[in-house]
Amino acid sequence: MTTDRATVSATTLDYPRIGPNRELKRVIEGFWAGRVSATDLDETTTRLRLDTLTELHQAGLDEVPTGTQSRYDHVLDTAVLLGAVPPRHVRAGEDPLDTYFAMARGRPEAPALEMTKWFGTNYHYLVPEIGPDTPIALRGDQPVRQYREAVELGIPGRPVLLGPVTFLLLSAAAADAPAGFDPLDRLDDVLAAYRELLGQLKAAGAGTVQLDEPSLVTDLSQAQLDAFTRAYAYLAESPARPELWVQTYYGFPAPAALGTLAGLPVHTVGLDFSGAAGEDLPAAVGEVGLRGKRLAAGLVDGRNVWRTDLRRALATATVLAGMAAEVVVTAGSPLLHVPVDLAVEDELPAELVRRLAFAKQKVAEVVAIARGLREGTPAIAEQLAASDLVHRTPVRQDTVLRARIAGLSEQDELRPAPAEERFVLQQKELGLPRLPTTTIGSFPQTGELRRARAGHRTGELSAADYHAVLRAEVDKVVALQEELDLDVLVHGEPERTDMVEYFAEKLAGFAVTKLGWVQSYGTRCARPPIVHGDVTRPEPMTVEYSAYAQSRTTRPVKGMLTGPVTLLQWAFVRIDQPRADTANQVALALRDEVADLEAAGLRVIQVDEPGLLEGVPLRAEHRADYLKWSVRSFRLATAGAKAATQVHTHVCYAELATVVEAVRELDVDVISIESARSGGAAEAVGALTSGVGPGVFDVHSPVVPEVAEQAAQLRRALRWLPAERVWVNPDCGLKTRGYAEVEPALRVMVEAARTVRAEIDNG
Numbered sequence: 061m062t063t064d065r066a067t068v069s070a071t072t073l074d075y076p077r078i079g080p081n082r083e084l085k086r087v088i089e090g091f092w093a094g095r096v097s098a099t100d101l102d103e104t105t106t107r108l109r110l111d112t113l114t115e116l117h118q119a120g121l122d123e124v125p126t127g128t129q130s131r132y133d134h135v136l137d138t139a140v141l142l143g144a145v146p147p148r149h150v151r152a153g154e155d156p157l158d159t160y161f162a163m164a165r166g167r168p169e170a171p172a173l174e175m176t177k178w179f180g181t182n183y184h185y186l187v188p189e190i191g192p193d194t195p196i197a198l199r200g201d202q203p204v205r206q207y208r209e210a211v212e213l214g215i216p217g218r219p220v221l222l223g224p225v226t227f228l229l230l231s232a233a234a235a236d237a238p239a240g241f242d243p244l245d246r247l248d249d250v251l252a253a254y255r256e257l258l259g260q261l262k263a264a265g266a267g268t269v270q271l272d273e274p275s276l277v278t279d280l281s282q283a284q285l286d287a288f289t290r291a292y293a294y295l296a297e298s299p300a301r302p303e304l305w306v307q308t309y310y311g312f313p314a315p316a317a318l319g320t321l322a323g324l325p326v327h328t329v330g331l332d333f334s335g336a337a338g339e340d341l342p343a344a345v346g347e348v349g350l351r352g353k354r355l356a357a358g359l360v361d362g363r364n365v366w367r368t369d370l371r372r373a374l375a376t377a378t379v380l381a382g383m384a385a386e387v388v389v390t391a392g393s394p395l396l397h398v399p400v401d402l403a404v405e406d407e408l409p410a411e412l413v414r415r416l417a418f419a420k421q422k423v424a425e426v427v428a429i430a431r432g433l434r435e436g437t438p439a440i441a442e443q444l445a446a447s448d449l450v451h452r453t454p455v456r457q458d459t460v461l462r463a464r465i466a467g468l469s470e471q472d473e474l475r476p477a478p479a480e481e482r483f484v485l486q487q488k489e490l491g492l493p494r495l496p497t498t499t500i501g502s503f504p505q506t507g508e509l510r511r512a513r514a515g516h517r518t519g520e521l522s523a524a525d526y527h528a529v530l531r532a533e534v535d536k537v538v539a540l541q542e543e544l545d546l547d548v549l550v551h552g553e554p555e556r557t558d559m560v561e562y563f564a565e566k567l568a569g570f571a572v573t574k575l576g577w578v579q580s581y582g583t584r585c586a587r588p589p590i591v592h593g594d595v596t597r598p599e600p601m602t603v604e605y606s607a608y609a610q611s612r613t614t615r616p617v618k619g620m621l622t623g624p625v626t627l628l629q630w631a632f633v634r635i636d637q638p639r640a641d642t643a644n645q646v647a648l649a650l651r652d653e654v655a656d657l658e659a660a661g662l663r664v665i666q667v668d669e670p671g672l673l674e675g676v677p678l679r680a681e682h683r684a685d686y687l688k689w690s691v692r693s694f695r696l697a698t699a700g701a702k703a704a705t706q707v708h709t710h711v712c713y714a715e716l717a718t719v720v721e722a723v724r725e726l727d728v729d730v731i732s733i734e735s736a737r738s739g740g741a742a743e744a745v746g747a748l749t750s751g752v753g754p755g756v757f758d759v760h761s762p763v764v765p766e767v768a769e770q771a772a773q774l775r776r777a778l779r780w781l782p783a784e785r786v787w788v789n790p791d792c793g794l795k796t797r798g799y800a801e802v803e804p805a806l807r808v809m810v811e812a813a814r815t816v817r818a819e820i821d822n823g
């Protein structure tokens with residue numbers, strides 16, 4: 061099946077920035093701490109870039125992306141490149157690198173830019189602030205310099221930029237902008253800067269420039285779509301410019317956006333065909349027609365760690381090659397979201413390794429697909445055989461679990477009594493005061509705990525000694541909470557490094573990697589576990605420490621679990637079955653844990669779902685399905701609890717208003733909400749029917765809040781909720797803070813609760 065109708069080449073859209081051993085993290089944190097000089101920082105980052113260029117070139121890519129490294133975040137890079145520094149961070153004579161890091165991390169007198177999720181991923185970017193008077197003009201030449209590095213190595217490079225329209229769509233209106241101002245109002249200024257930059261890149265020798273416009277896969281208004289048309293018409297008119305390549309990812313554009321994209325006067329359009337609905341997508345492209353453009357075909361999934369089904373990808377590529385004069389095979393999205401190299405994972409079972417591909421392996425897949433398309437399947441026979449072995453062999457199934465799932469009925473999703481009845485029973489059981497106080501679960505992870513954990517891992521500390529340290533910590537945390545006079549206590553989660561990793565280590569069907577780091581934001585990296593098989597619970601996971609904590613006090617202790625949706629949201633999840641099916645498996649494991657916690661005497665159980673709102677799909681039309689299966693899995697996990705057992709959950713605030721119906725359907729008894737600071741959205745809280753604990757202080761701020769401030773938060777909640785349903789808690793777990801901040805903050809919180817209780821009692 062060779063194809064001569066189309067010219068075929070291979071490339072990627074980027075490559076992980078952090079380095080194979082998180083070198084970027086180390087050197088930047090060293091710089092912040094003053095251990096690394098600016099020169100050494102520069103040397104290391106340059107070496108990492110050059111190594112990546114060489115590696116990608118040697119892997120057989122025809123063209124290599126340049127400028128995709130960042131010292132913190134590529135959206136911040138773009139803002140700085142355009143000179144869009146908020147006035148609070150402008151310091152005459154300051155080193156630009158210091159200004160850059162100050163915008164990212166804040167300084168005592170000027171807070172950082174806000175950070176938020178980058179599309180539907182677990183990467184976070186810094187939100188540029190754009191107002192009518194924000195200076196916007198080309199201020200840097202980083203993309204040009206980094207392109208030249210490739211030229212000097214004799215490597216065919218392709219500069220990659222964040223597209224001008226997506227840049228503005230991701231920006232927020234500056235605080236002092238007049239009402240109704242939209243950052244998109246500044247499109248002309250941004251375009252002028254891009255035009256100048258394109259001219260410089262052309263002068264440096266760049267043949268093509270890739271402009272990433274992932275916003276095209278979100279829901280866009282006609283005015284926003286028109287901005288794309290206007291922007292690219294203007295850029296295309298530049299007198300001296302490279303060919304333009306507009307790239308989309310993180311999904312497929314809706315029909316209107318696809319039509320807009322296909323109509324842009326650009327040389328190349330890039331689309332992601334690697335997602336689940338891959339089969340139908342070429343037809344959509346055929347319908348709009350590419351109008352003589354080159355197609356960048358994303359055929360390798362950049363957002364998961366699974367080996368590509370090469371046969372299927374090649375079939376898709378062949379169809380696409382019939383539609384375009386030229387095809388560039390690429391990953392379907394940035395590889396930013398996957399670990400660098402599978403080869404270093406020497407502790408994963410061989411049978412799992414066979415099924416995986418990290419960034420380096422994905423690049424090899426891209427090269428293989430392009431080669432197969434050019435030269436026919438025999439040229440990649442070996443790769444196809446390896447792929448077939450994986451993709452034609454089903455994952456082993458747990459028959460007992462499968463039978464249990466098949467036997468589930470709607471009854472299993474229902475609590476044994478309606479909410480009002482449960483409320484009465486729980487009141488009797490727990491005897492809580494009005495405005496009960498509690499925390500979200502974790503207490504500070506002290507240096508002593510971290511040392512004990514490290515010692516336990518290396519074998520220096522015996523299991524018995526480690527458990528003794530943890531028990532002593534639970535004793536301390538319980539005693540502190542009693543002394544503070546909190547009403548519902550927690551054990552403090554000292555045994556958990558991370559609320560997902562802890563469960564991933566206990567559940568069968570999950571694997572954890574040794575070096576599978578991916579960037580979460582700035583220098584922060586996470587190691588998402590891999591859900592590769594049927595999920596079961598070999599033994600109780602949390603009962604020991606929760607029951608121990610309950611044995612140390614007569615006040616109720618909350619058992620603390622991470623919910624099924626969050627466990628998947630922060631992991632790489634198998635794709636050989638619907639996510640909903642995997643979620644239900646996790647849910648049943650948690651359901652058994654809930655039963656064991658009850659049997660061990662826990663009367664309150666919290667199932668955290670901060671990932672629930674994060675996972676809400678970008679496009680509105682995909683949301684109902686997601687919410688349906690995620691709510692069902694949560695209910696499967698929790699509905700087995702007795703009516704008298706109080707079920708809590710904890711979610712974050714983002715977008716609560718848009719999914720408040722679904723949150724209500726979780727049918728919990730109490731929900732605590734992260735970042736309940738923005739006053740406007742408080743109305744959404746009022747639509748909830750359970751007990752609600754709007755976080756009264758921000759755990760991410762080191763400032764100890766005042767009684768008056770927290771009391772004001774409570775009074776505000778009382779505007780939307782009846783007093784019997786209001787809880788008092790911080791907005792998230794306390795594990796990243798120190799006791800020096802946590803103790804006084806909680807003391808203030810209890811005081812604020814007392815103050816407002818008294819106000820209510822006095823009418």
Ligand code: MET
Binds near residue numbers: 553793794
């Ligand atoms: C990100 S939500 C964290 C919830 C968890 N129970 C904790 O307190 O750490």
Ligand SMILES: [Zn+2]
Binds near residue numbers: 500710711712792
């Ligand atoms: Zn939280």
